[in-house]
Amino acid sequence: MFEQVIIYFENLLNIISSPSSLALLFGSVVLGILFGALPGLTTTLGIALLTAVTYGMDTGAALICLLGIYVGGTYGGSYTSILMNIPGTAASAATALDGYPLALKGEAGRALGLSTTSSAIGTFISLLVLVTLSPIVLEFALQFTSVEFFLLAMFGILISGTLTTPDLVIKGWISGFLGLFLSCVGRDQLQFYPRFTFGFPELESGIQVVPVLIGAFGLPQIIQVLKDGVRVQDLQQLHRIVPGFRTLCRNISNLLRSAMIGVGVGCVPGIGEDIAAWVSYGAAKNASKHPGNFGKGEISAVVSTEVANSACVGGALIPLLNLGIPGSPPAAMLLGALMLHGVTPGPMIMWEHPTLIIQCAAILLLASACMWVSGMLLSTQVVKLLRMPSGLFMPIVGLLCVVGSYSLGFNMWNLYLMVPIGILSYFLVQMGYPIAPLVIGVILGPMADENLRRALMLAQGDVWSIVTRPVALILIGAMCWIVLAQAHLWRRTKRGLFG
Amino acid sequence: MMDKRRIRKSDVYCGLAVSLFGVWIIAQASAMPMKDSWGGVTNVWYVSPALLPLLIGSALAVLGLILFGIGIMTVGPSAILQDLETIVSRDLASFLLSDGTVRFLSVISLFLIFVFLYLPRIDFFISSTVFLFCMMSLFFCCEGTDFKRLMIVYVIGGLALALVFKLGLARLMDDLALFGGDLFAIMILLAFYVFSWNLFYLDRIKLSRYRLCISIPVLTAGAIGIIFKYALLVPLPYEGLVTMLLDHILYLE
Numbered sequence: 001m002f003e004q005v006i007i008y009f010e011n012l013l014n015i016i017s018s019p020s021s022l023a024l025l026f027g028s029v030v031l032g033i034l035f036g037a038l039p040g041l042t043t044t045l046g047i048a049l050l051t052a053v054t055y056g057m058d059t060g061a062a063l064i065c066l067l068g069i070y071v072g073g074t075y076g077g078s079y080t081s082i083l084m085n086i087p088g089t090a091a092s093a094a095t096a097l098d099g100y101p102l103a104l105k106g107e108a109g110r111a112l113g114l115s116t117t118s119s120a121i122g123t124f125i126s127l128l129v130l131v132t133l134s135p136i137v138l139e140f141a142l143q144f145t146s147v148e149f150f151l152l153a154m155f156g157i158l159i160s161g162t163l164t165t166p167d168l169v170i171k172g173w174i175s176g177f178l179g180l181f182l183s184c185v186g187r188d189q190l191q192f193y194p195r196f197t198f199g200f201p202e203l204e205s206g207i208q209v210v211p212v213l214i215g216a217f218g219l220p221q222i223i224q225v226l227k228d229g230v231r232v233q234d235l236q237q238l239h240r241i242v243p244g245f246r247t248l249c250r251n252i253s254n255l256l257r258s259a260m261i262g263v264g265v266g267c268v269p270g271i272g273e274d275i276a277a278w279v280s281y282g283a284a285k286n287a288s289k290h291p292g293n294f295g296k297g298e299i300s301a302v303v304s305t306e307v308a309n310s311a312c313v314g315g316a317l318i319p320l321l322n323l324g325i326p327g328s329p330p331a332a333m334l335l336g337a338l339m340l341h342g343v344t345p346g347p348m349i350m351w352e353h354p355t356l357i358i359q360c361a362a363i364l365l366l367a368s369a370c371m372w373v374s375g376m377l378l379s380t381q382v383v384k385l386l387r388m389p390s391g392l393f394m395p396i397v398g399l400l401c402v403v404g405s406y407s408l409g410f411n412m413w414n415l416y417l418m419v420p421i422g423i424l425s426y427f428l429v430q431m432g433y434p435i436a437p438l439v440i441g442v443i444l445g446p447m448a449d450e451n452l453r454r455a456l457m458l459a460q461g462d463v464w465s466i467v468t469r470p471v472a473l474i475l476i477g478a479m480c481w482i483v484l485a486q487a488h489l490w491r492r493t494k495r496g497l498f499g
Numbered sequence: 500m501m502d503k504r505r506i507r508k509s510d511v512y513c514g515l516a517v518s519l520f521g522v523w524i525i526a527q528a529s530a531m532p533m534k535d536s537w538g539g540v541t542n543v544w545y546v547s548p549a550l551l552p553l554l555i556g557s558a559l560a561v562l563g564l565i566l567f568g569i570g571i572m573t574v575g576p577s578a579i580l581q582d583l584e585t586i587v588s589r590d591l592a593s594f595l596l597s598d599g600t601v602r603f604l605s606v607i608s609l610f611l612i613f614v615f616l617y618l619p620r621i622d623f624f625i626s627s628t629v630f631l632f633c634m635m636s637l638f639f640c641c642e643g644t645d646f647k648r649l650m651i652v653y654v655i656g657g658l659a660l661a662l663v664f665k666l667g668l669a670r671l672m673d674d675l676a677l678f679g680g681d682l683f684a685i686m687i688l689l690a691f692y693v694f695s696w697n698l699f700y701l702d703r704i705k706l707s708r709y710r711l712c713i714s715i716p717v718l719t720a721g722a723i724g725i726i727f728k729y730a731l732l733v734p735l736p737y738e739g740l741v742t743m744l745l746d747h748i749l750y751l752e
Binding site: 053055168170177190222226227402403419422 | 517531551558613614618640733734
């Protein structure tokens, strides 16, 4: 334990004493704030594009950039939420409910200051939980065998599909299975048999994860923004940013509750910061002495949503680093980036990269500090950039998506796959399909495939041996509960098909 | 997202498509080795590469059917028949020519032309400049009929370039002048500049935006290309005229 603390401070000092690392961190946090603030751009897309840029860097520098943009992007959405009532990211949609009314009352600076400080505190609390819980989760994960990993992957896809779908739950599941299908393309890992390659040698190594993610997350946004011609409304006046420490001290219970909600939601595979923010908003409203004030510029509402969505960052890293299962879409992108750098998150992380989790915690602490400083000093400048018309910056983002996808492997096939997947994702989004389960399916597919067949090989085809494993039974029970909870759907289907 | 009724209607088609896709996956997986040997290894069902695809195919087939059922139950068969009537009527043309559809098709066409036609054949700096100029001039400067006119010109330009390469004229031009294909692309870009200037020169606001649409693509394509090629050492998809010039300047060749 003491050694871990020493390593933590060593990592902190290494970054602080290196001007290039500090510059990278600061730059990536500010870039993340921009990505979060600009409507149409998302944190996930920012991480994807930065993955291409950091490909040639060493792992430490790449981690600094990627975690920096993650932290900045999660917070950045609050700018447009508060100033324009347009959430910059889904994570800040709940902030708009009370942030914008505050801005209308002339308290935009106070709202932004509170959101900045809340986000920094949320990230800080989540990194403490990350460091504390990781050894426990790892200890638990080391007991897992192939059966548990396969069921965990399927559970992740199922729960992600259930909780992220804006329409019918079935669509989330279909999205997840489509992602699983995409992961099957290429030669299988055990027998090297070519599956769904149609004779193309370029497909034999499978579909690369990051170009798929860029296509699935980036292109639909670009198409939507350009098609709808999103115009920047009048920004509310912003003068001085007020940190709001005293207000936060008065909201300490709200703050802690929201942080725990954020971390808890972040741990659930596939669902992200937006769910954390809404759940926290609901909890804060229920616990408030004046619930009627919510939606009219209630301070505790802004605090709850921003703490929760930022706490989700550390929470999403817990299953990501310890189990190899991303806790949110940006974490899914982070997983792809880590794998490109030769880091395979999972239970063996403590042996293969013993200081990685501590390193991530140190970077998160510094990133949250950079975010707070940027928020306090640079908000007024960042806000000016928000006036940039979408017709100018979206084509540039499109070009970055194309170049970013190509640069990972220098392969035109990445682009030939990225564009059709992007177009398909656009239609899926329009028809109410969530994209997060598709991405989770692509990422967890190889893990599910390998572990399923390994588990059955070890059991020599005896499927019933699963019932002897308690964790496996719990996971199967959870999945059955998720499916059976949609009973009303099955009744409707029966009526629809058979009258 | 579309409104609820349209989504339910789309669920009918989507459910059917997903179901058929699931059946197709099952058919493909059935052709994979289940009991016969592959690579010297005798298969059993639980190590077969077909296992997960069969699970996925079955799940998609069932879920697609459920979605189809929900869709049909909500909208009824009459709505589907109405859709089929619309497809064969004039309403389809008015839908395809509506502003939203044209804007959507424009974005898709420009991406497809850029990735499949320009990038593999023309210098990266030139192709990126053309792509950015087309996108920005359409979505920053244009509205209404100007938008449609400009879009048609850009698509024709893209197809003309594709034809030049398909017919082998690019190779002929390369024989006549170094990087003939790139020079032809520059000529197409200049034609785009002239045509769009013609549309905007009478409107002061559009003209100032048009000037931005000329300078920003050149600067952006240059900056991105230089950063990726010379700082990150990423070989560009096609390195032609401009890349050769930059190599001469930056590497003092």
